[in-house]
Amino acid sequence: MENTVEIRWHGRGGQGAKTACLLLADAAFSSGKYVQGFPEYGPERMGAPITAYNRISDTRCTVHSNIYDPDYVVVVDESLIASVDVTKGLNPEGAIIVNTPRTPAEIRAELGGYTGRVCTIDARRISEEVLGNNFPNTPMLAAAVKVSGVVEPEQFIANMEASFRHKFATKPQVVAGNMTVLTQSMQEVQVG
Amino acid sequence: MSIRERLSGNEAVAYAMKQINPDVMGAFPITPSTEIPQYFAQYVANGEVDTEFVTVESEHSSMSTCIGAAAAGARAITATSSCGLALMWELLYVASSSRLPITLALVTRALTGPININNDHSDAMGARDAGWIQLFAENNQEAYDNYIQAMPISENPDVRLPIMTCQDGFITSHAVENIELEETDFVRSFVGEYQPENYLLKHENPLAVGPYGISPYYMEAKKAQAEAMKRAKKVILEVGKKFGDATGRYYGFFESYRMEDADTAVVLIGSSAGTARAAVDALRAQGRRVGMLKVRVFRPFPFDEIAQALSGCKAVAILDKAESFSAAGGPLFAETRSAMYDLENRPKAVNYVYGLGGRDFRVEDCTRIFDELDNIVETGETGEVYRHIGQRE
Numbered sequence: 001m002e003n004t005v006e007i008r009w010h011g012r013g014g015q016g017a018k019t020a021c022l023l024l025a026d027a028a029f030s031s032g033k034y035v036q037g038f039p040e041y042g043p044e045r046m047g048a049p050i051t052a053y054n055r056i057s058d059t060r061c062t063v064h065s066n067i068y069d070p071d072y073v074v075v076v077d078e079s080l081i082a083s084v085d086v087t088k089g090l091n092p093e094g095a096i097i098v099n100t101p102r103t104p105a106e107i108r109a110e111l112g113g114y115t116g117r118v119c120t121i122d123a124r125r126i127s128e129e130v131l132g133n134n135f136p137n138t139p140m141l142a143a144a145v146k147v148s149g150v151v152e153p154e155q156f157i158a159n160m161e162a163s164f165r166h167k168f169a170t171k172p173q174v175v176a177g178n179m180t181v182l183t184q185s186m187q188e189v190q191v192g
Numbered sequence: 193m194s195i196r197e198r199l200s201g202n203e204a205v206a207y208a209m210k211q212i213n214p215d216v217m218g219a220f221p222i223t224p225s226t227e228i229p230q231y232f233a234q235y236v237a238n239g240e241v242d243t244e245f246v247t248v249e250s251e252h253s254s255m256s257t258c259i260g261a262a263a264a265g266a267r268a269i270t271a272t273s274s275c276g277l278a279l280m281w282e283l284l285y286v287a288s289s290s291r292l293p294i295t296l297a298l299v300t301r302a303l304t305g306p307i308n309i310n311n312d313h314s315d316a317m318g319a320r321d322a323g324w325i326q327l328f329a330e331n332n333q334e335a336y337d338n339y340i341q342a343m344p345i346s347e348n349p350d351v352r353l354p355i356m357t358c359q360d361g362f363i364t365s366h367a368v369e370n371i372e373l374e375e376t377d378f379v380r381s382f383v384g385e386y387q388p389e390n391y392l393l394k395h396e397n398p399l400a401v402g403p404y405g406i407s408p409y410y411m412e413a414k415k416a417q418a419e420a421m422k423r424a425k426k427v428i429l430e431v432g433k434k435f436g437d438a439t440g441r442y443y444g445f446f447e448s449y450r451m452e453d454a455d456t457a458v459v460l461i462g463s464s465a466g467t468a469r470a471a472v473d474a475l476r477a478q479g480r481r482v483g484m485l486k487v488r489v490f491r492p493f494p495f496d497e498i499a500q501a502l503s504g505c506k507a508v509a510i511l512d513k514a515e516s517f518s519a520a521g522g523p524l525f526a527e528t529r530s531a532m533y534d535l536e537n538r539p540k541a542v543n544y545v546y547g548l549g550g551r552d553f554r555v556e557d558c559t560r561i562f563d564e565l566d567n568i569v570e571t572g573e574t575g576e577v578y579r580h581i582g583q584r585e
Binding site for chain 2: 022025026029034035036037038039041042043060062063064065066068
C-alpha cells in the first residue's frame with residue numbers, strides 16, 4: 001500500500017512485543033493516523049518466538065494479511081537473529097532496530113547482507129537501570145518511533161504519558177520511570 | 193456525533209453491549225470463549241451496566257441461560273467462538289425453534305482437528321442450518337455496527353429469530369484499528385426497549401415455551417421458522433437503511449465493490465474482503481475490469497439479489513473459508529452458484545477454499561485468482577471448479 005508504513009516486531013513470549021506493538025498503534029492513532037496493530041497468534045508460551053505487526057497510514061488500510069515486506073523490523077530479543085530470518089523482505093530504504101549492548105556494525109555482520117540502516121539500543125540496561133527490571137518493550141517502542149519517524153517525538157512523548165496513565169491505572173508509581181525510559185531510549189538509539 | 197477511537201473487534205463488540213445494557217448475559221468465562229465477556233464483565237463489575245451476568249460451566253449452559261432468560265421475556269446475549277459454538281449446537285436449534293431473539297457475538301475460528309485456535313469460518317458455517325440469522329463483518333467497525341443492528345432485526349415481531357453477528361477471529365477480534373463509535377444515547381434509542389408481545393412470565397397471557405412437537409405439528413413449526421427467515425430479509429434492509437441514515441454507514445445484504453462493468457469478480461465473506469479490495473484497486477489501476485462482492489448476510493441467503501449483482505460478469509470465483517467436505521465445494525460456493533442457475537447468461541463459477549486455520553490470505557493470492565478467472569474467460573474452459581489456494585502440496 002502506498003504511503004503505509006509497515007512494521008514487523010520479533011520478540012519472545014513474555015517480553016511485551018505485542019504490548020509495544022499496540023502502544024505504537026495507540027501513539028500513531030493519537031497523532032491522527034489510521035492504524036493497525038495485530039499479533040500473530042499461535043500456541044504461545046513464555047520464551048517462544050512471536051511476531052506482531054503495525055500498519056500506519058493517512059488513509060484506512062483495508063489489507064488484513066500479515067506483513068511480508070516491512071519498512072521497519074524491531075527485534076526485542078537479539079538471540080532471535082540466529083533462528084529467525086529477521087530481515088526477510090525488509091525494505092533496504094528502511095531499518096532494523098535490535099535490542100543489544102553491541103554496536104550496529106557488530107549486528108550488521110549477522111544480518112546476511114542487509115544494506116539498510118541497522119540500529120541498536122541496549123533496552124535491557126536502560127530498563128534495568130531505570131525500572132529495576134528487564135522490560136525491554138518500552139525502550140524498543142521509543143527506538144522504533146525515533147528511527148521510523150511515524151510519530152513526531154514531542155507528540156509521542158505527550159501521548160505516551162496519557163497512555164501509560166491509562167495502562168498503569170492501578171500502579172501509577174511506574175509511569176514516571178517509563179517516561180524516563182522513553183526519553184532516554186530516544187537519545188541512546190544508535191544508527192549505523 | 194461519531195466518536196473517533198481505536199479498538200480491537202472484541203473491544204468494539206463489548207462496548208456496543210455496554211451501550212445497549214441488555215438484561216442477561218450467559219457466558220462461559222474462559223477459553224474458548226472470547227475477550228468479549230471478559231471486557232463486559234468489567235462493565236458489570238464497575239456498575240456501568242445492570243445486566244445479570246451469569247457465568248456458567250459450559251457453552252451448552254450459556255446458551256441454555258439465554259434461552260431461559262429470553263423465554264422469560266428478557267433481552268439475552270452471549271458470545272463465543274469455535275468449539276464453544278459447537279458445544280451450543282443442540283441449544284442453537286432450541287433457541288431458533290422457540291423463536292427467541294437471542295444475540296450471539298461469534299468470533300469465527302477453526303474447529304479443532306488438528307488442534308487450532310486461528311481464524312476460519314468452520315464454526316459459523318457449521319451452524320448455518322440452525323435457524324439463526326447470520327451477519328458477517330469485514331472489520332471492527334462492521335462488527336460494532338452489525339451488533340447495534342442485530343436486536344432491531346431479530347426482535348422485530350415479523351422475525352423473532354436469534355441472530356449471530358460474526359467477526360473473524362484474531363484478524364478482526366484481536367487487531368486494533370480505527371473505529372467510529374456512536375453516542376450511547378443514539379445506540380439505546382436505535383436498539384430500543386425489548387417488549388415481547390408474549391413470554392413465559394407474562395401473568396395475563398403466559399406463553400408455553402419448548403413443548404413437544406408431535407409429527408402433526410412439528411412441520412408447521414419449521415415452516416413458520418422458514419417463513420420468518422424470509423421476512424427477515426425486508427427487516428434487515430430496513431434496519432440497515434435506518435442505521436445508514438443516522439450514521440452515514442449503510443448496510444445491505446452484501447457490498448458490491450467496483451462491480452459496475454466488472455468482467456470478473458470474487459465473492460467472499462469477512463476480513464479477507466479488505467484484502468481483496470486492495471487487489472481490485474491495484475488491478476483496476478491497470479485497467480482490468482474486476483470487482484468484489486462481500487457477503488454480509490449469509491442467513492437468510494440473498495439468493496436473487498446476489499444473482500442479479502453477478503449477472504453482468506463472465507466468470508466469478510467464490511471463496512470459502514470453510515471446508516464442508518462435500519467433495520464439490522464449500523457452502524458459499526454451493527449457494528452462490530445455485531443462485532446464479534436461473535440467470536440467462538450465467539457466469540462461469542469456480543470455488544476456492546482458502547484461509548483455513550489461520551492460513552494467511554494475501555493480496556497476491558487474490559490477484560492470482562483474478563488471473564485464473566481471466567484464463568477461464570479467454571479459453572471458455574472452467575476446468576476443475578473445486579479448488580484450494582494457499583496450501584502446500
